[in-house]
Amino acid sequence: MNIFIYDRTFEGLLTTVFDSYDLKIVPDVIVPKNNLQDSLFGNKIEIITDTVKAERVWNGLEKKLTDGACQLPYKAWLSEMKIEMLVYKFIRKVFETPFNIEKNYGDEHVLAIRQLNRKVTREACRTLEFLRFQKTTDNIYYASIAPPYNILPVIISHFEKRFTDQHWIIYDIKRHYGVYYDLQQTSEITLELNHVNTGTGRISNNAMGESEELYQYLWKDYFQSVNITERKNLRLQMNFMPKRFWQYMTEKQMLT
Amino acid sequence: MSLDIREKLKILANGAKYDVSCSSSGSNRSNHGKGLGNSVYAGICHSFTDDGRCISLLKILYTNYCIYDCAYCINRKSNDIPRAAFSVKEIVDLTINFYRRNYIEGLFLSSGVILNPDHTMEQLANVAKELRTKEKFFGYIHLKAIPGASYEIIKKAGFFADRLSMNIEIPTEQNLKMLAPEKDYRGILQPMQLMKEGIIESKEERRKYRTSKAFVPAGQSTQFIVGASPEKDQLILKVASGLYNQQKLKRVYYSGFLPVNEYDKRLPAIKEPPLIREHRLYQADWLMRFYKFDVNEIVDDLHPDLDLEIDPKLSWALRNPWLFPIDVNHADYEMILRIPGIGVRSAQMIINARRYGKLSVDKLKKIGVVMKRAKYFITCSELPPAVKDLKPEAIRTKILTEALVPVKKIQKPVQLQLYFG
Numbered sequence: 001m002n003i004f005i006y007d008r009t010f011e012g013l014l015t016t017v018f019d020s021y022d023l024k025i026v027p028d029v030i031v032p033k034n035n036l037q038d039s040l041f042g043n044k045i046e047i048i049t050d051t052v053k054a055e056r057v058w059n060g061l062e063k064k065l066t067d068g069a070c071q072l073p074y075k076a077w078l079s080e081m082k083i084e085m086l087v088y089k090f091i092r093k094v095f096e097t098p099f100n101i102e103k104n105y106g107d108e109h110v111l112a113i114r115q116l117n118r119k120v121t122r123e124a125c126r127t128l129e130f131l132r133f134q135k136t137t138d139n140i141y142y143a144s145i146a147p148p149y150n151i152l153p154v155i156i157s158h159f160e161k162r163f164t165d166q167h168w169i170i171y172d173i174k175r176h177y178g179v180y181y182d183l184q185q186t187s188e189i190t191l192e193l194n195h196v197n198t199g200t201g202r203i204s205n206n207a208m209g210e211s212e213e214l215y216q217y218l219w220k221d222y223f224q225s226v227n228i229t230e231r232k233n234l235r236l237q238m239n240f241m242p243k244r245f246w247q248y249m250t251e252k253q254m255l256t
Numbered sequence: 257m258s259l260d261i262r263e264k265l266k267i268l269a270n271g272a273k274y275d276v277s278c279s280s281s282g283s284n285r286s287n288h289g290k291g292l293g294n295s296v297y298a299g300i301c302h303s304f305t306d307d308g309r310c311i312s313l314l315k316i317l318y319t320n321y322c323i324y325d326c327a328y329c330i331n332r333k334s335n336d337i338p339r340a341a342f343s344v345k346e347i348v349d350l351t352i353n354f355y356r357r358n359y360i361e362g363l364f365l366s367s368g369v370i371l372n373p374d375h376t377m378e379q380l381a382n383v384a385k386e387l388r389t390k391e392k393f394f395g396y397i398h399l400k401a402i403p404g405a406s407y408e409i410i411k412k413a414g415f416f417a418d419r420l421s422m423n424i425e426i427p428t429e430q431n432l433k434m435l436a437p438e439k440d441y442r443g444i445l446q447p448m449q450l451m452k453e454g455i456i457e458s459k460e461e462r463r464k465y466r467t468s469k470a471f472v473p474a475g476q477s478t479q480f481i482v483g484a485s486p487e488k489d490q491l492i493l494k495v496a497s498g499l500y501n502q503q504k505l506k507r508v509y510y511s512g513f514l515p516v517n518e519y520d521k522r523l524p525a526i527k528e529p530p531l532i533r534e535h536r537l538y539q540a541d542w543l544m545r546f547y548k549f550d551v552n553e554i555v556d557d558l559h560p561d562l563d564l565e566i567d568p569k570l571s572w573a574l575r576n577p578w579l580f581p582i583d584v585n586h587a588d589y590e591m592i593l594r595i596p597g598i599g600v601r602s603a604q605m606i607i608n609a610r611r612y613g614k615l616s617v618d619k620l621k622k623i624g625v626v627m628k629r630a631k632y633f634i635t636c637s638e639l640p641p642a643v644k645d646l647k648p649e650a651i652r653t654k655i656l657t658e659a660l661v662p663v664k665k666i667q668k669p670v671q672l673q674l675y676f677g
């Protein structure tokens with residue numbers, strides 16, 4: 001059994017594809033480093049991430065697929081659902097079929113990649129909807145997220161385009177990393193979350209900027225006022241706005 | 257006079273909630289690094305109320321004082337309710353601060369009529385102007401065009417707003433006269449026509465000079481109240497179809513009548529708002545906009561009202577059994593779209609996937625086709641035998657009894673945001 005071990009980056013996974021061709025060895029399983037590999041027995045091959053190799057695989061994808069479809073394996077991989085082998089098989093199939101297969105939904109790998117892609121995209125879309133910023137004393141707008149998939153890389157550009165004239169931070173509490181936009185550029189950061197309640201995502205009262213609390217109240221008031229009781233339909237509400245988001249949503253929190 | 261801002265917001269949001277439109281779609285503003293916000297063509301919902309409706313915009317009234325007395329309206333002058341009015345600055349501050357926190361996509365501002373329609377329209381235009389010019393706000397702005405306001409002022413507003421809407425509310429002139437005596441049916445339709453011309457003109461201008469100002473780039477919408485007056489679905493849908501085709505409206509909304517003024521005997525006494533009927537109207541509207549149906553295929557003189565038990569697409573299919581079964585491996589896109597159980601996304605996937613090889617039942621299922629429904633209407637590489645010879649009535653009964661969802665629990669998508677893809 002051939003076990004390929006990579007460093008949990010997408011470049012690493014692309015390098016894996018490259019090396020597999022190079023070594024003429026087909027992996028039976030691809031695992032991120034430190035992930036159960038000790039309990040697996042077999043021929044372990046550790047992949048050293050190499051941006052040149054990764055680039056060559058990526059360019060290969062660009063040649064065979066349309067622009068939009070190149071993102072497919074990347075977004076599917078962001079689902080973090082142990083889909084390394086699927087991504088691997090998909091990329092090989094793309095390379096080894098003489099024509100473009102991106103729309104062959106009759107093929108199990110193509111369909112699976114597309115479906116994962118939809119899951120990740122949907123989660124990202126919902127995060128654009130339900131993420132809430134709170135203004136801090138240093139005039140930074142801060143938001144907590146804890147998504148089931150690693151969607152932060154996908155949503156950054158939306159917020160860059162929208163909130164160009166304010167400082168903001170989006171922080172993934174589950175994965176312990178975030179991004180900070182400082183009016184010029186966005187950089188990856190890690191934070192000591194002293195002022196954030198990781199249960200509610202809220203920043204502590206003394207870290208809140210002027211009027212922050214008032215606007216949270218106003219938003220909650222608004223949310224209550226536009227409801228039409230005669231039309232109550234909680235199932236429909238939950239369909240559109242899954243419960244897992246409520247935790248961090250201002251309008252769904254009790255203010256103290 | 258100076259009500260606390262929280263009280264004001266409660267009153268003026270409460271007064272605005274009966275307008276069901278909340279969409280933030282159809283506009284593509286970008287701030288180019290010189291302001292706040294942008295708008296996304298598909299629109300974004302930011303929350304959902306307990307009644308399952310999308311909250312995309314801060315939907316408020318400028319004021320709920322009104323000199324008119326429309327029978328169906330909570331804000332009519334004869335109602336004894338708490339009244340309030342915002343200042344321009346208050347609305348601007350609320351919009352900007354909500355927007356910066358990612359609560360909303362923008363503002364939807366409507367109003368009761370104060371002094372006269374022109375004066376009221378002027379106020380709404382001022383708020384939009386302030387947001388765009390002083391605050392450099394590039395988010396979405398939807399303004400209500402006040403019935404009876406002169407086109408000059410509506411036009412001014414249109415250069416700051418993304419969308420303008422003029423609510424017809426009651427679909428026939430005679431019933432509008434009865435329920436809203438101060439309003440004038442033609443006075444509503446006429447500015448719609450002028451706005452349409454303005455929009456076309458502005459689009460051409462912008463093709464020639466890229467810097468010329470956009471006029472109502474997200475187009476117009478309107479709303480009908482369903483069930484406050486006795487019009488049949490056929491009439492409502494025909495008016496809607498005309499608005500889409502001739503006036504180029506972007507959206508028509510249907511709002512199930514809520515008896516807010518039970519004392520008014522001109523209105524029907526009802527126990528519950530007609531939510532299923534409203535839902536069927538949205539489905540029919542959907543068929544006209546995305547499934548290339550003509551209104552006369554959905555309703556006709558023999559079937560002037562939509563079937564409440566089954567959706568209008570299934571209902572159409574059962575009335576036209578000779579068109580089925582359809583071979584999904586060969587039929588063209590338009591026909592595939594018409595198969596019950598197949599939506600826009602599955603239809604597109606079928607067209608793409610079948611180029612690589614014949615599709616089996618199993619593959620159709622995986623693609624997302626609802627076979628429980630579609631099986632009566634298709635053939636593919638393997639024929640599902642037995643069901644082919646069923647009569648429409650039998651299919652109807654079968655679908656209803658095996659039904660996916662019992663009719664009563666049907667979900668009511670009032671404001672669907674579609675992600676095609």
Ligand code: SF4
Binds near residue numbers: 322326329332369
């Ligand atoms: S004019 Fe508008 S706000 Fe005034 S009563 Fe009629 S519908 Fe209501």
